[in-house]
Amino acid sequence: MGVKNATGRMGRVERLRIGLVGAGPWARGVHARGLAAHPGVEFAGVWTRRPEPGRALAAEHGTRAYETFDALLAEVDAVAFAVPPQVQGELAARAAKAGRHLILDKPLAESLAAAERAAEAIAAAGVVSTTMFTLRFHPPVEEFLAGFSGPADASTTGSARWLSGALLGGPYAASPWRAERGALLDIGPHLVDLLDAALGTVVAVDWAHREDPDLWRVGLSHVGGATSTLVMSLTLPVDPTEMELTAYGSVGRHRLTERPADPWVGYGRLLDALLADVAAGRTDGPRSAARSLHVQRVLAWAEELV
Secondary structure (H helix, E strand, O other): OOEEOOOOOEEOOOOEEEEEEOOOHHHHHHHHHHHHHOOOEEEEEEEOOOHHHHHHHHHHOOOOEOOOHHHHHOOOOEEEEOOOHHHHHHHHHHHHHOOOEEEEOOOOOOOHHHHHHHHHHHHHHOOOEEEOOHHHHOHHHHHHHHOOOOOOOOOOEEEEEEEOOOOOOOOOOOOHHHHHHOHHHHOHHHHHHHHHHHHOOEEEEEEEEEEOOOEEEEEEEEOOOOEEEEEEEOOOOOOOOEEEEEEEEOOEEEEEOOOOOOHHHHHHHHHHHHHHHHHHOOOOOOOOHHHHHHHHHHHHHHHHOO
């Protein structure tokens, strides 16, 4: 798939022009830093619903603050989203219909129905999309997933654990959607994505429990017969974050406890993958909107059981 270059003609461009939507902690600390640093992209501008934060972020990186979302769309090849899910679902569909490639946050939208609508619009537009499953671009995680000795079967069990106090204070504690939906929709997408990649496609949520303070326990079944469990919370007095991923059985014995100290570290590699997918016209990449929808569907199954 080609993209419009600066002259308006279709064809491959040397640098992909990417606009950023949002100016919160994730936009400032991850997206903006990564877009400004990557040699293969042009940080083409910022749009925010409240103009002042967007102008400040744009000035910090020597780029342009746009007055409207449509004005930004008219000047870019791709859009990176760092906004709440209830905002992203609608705007991502609009960007896709305008022919813009997408860097999506997770979850894809505020509800499964909204995520399905967004994913359908993105697929119909034929644009490239990738999701901020940032752990996937961390070398120890890649080594963990690549190290399995065979396919997972009924003899295999796995677990994922993420315990943190991130919502007790700090930059994300003021996020309304995180406060309302908790660890399930914030950390859950990362953990489901990793267990799904490690043990096979999740086909069922067998049980789910939520206890105060926002402590989730979820049991999953995978396509080859493997089972796994999730334990996660963002409101426990745990610092630093406790993270662990394990798998035992037909795949061998594997344990991962290392996570990136700064999520920005893997952002350049995410952009590398996006550029490769755009050059190849690959719309069904491993972290596309369709993948994000699958992960959100699993989380919706869990939420229904609580």
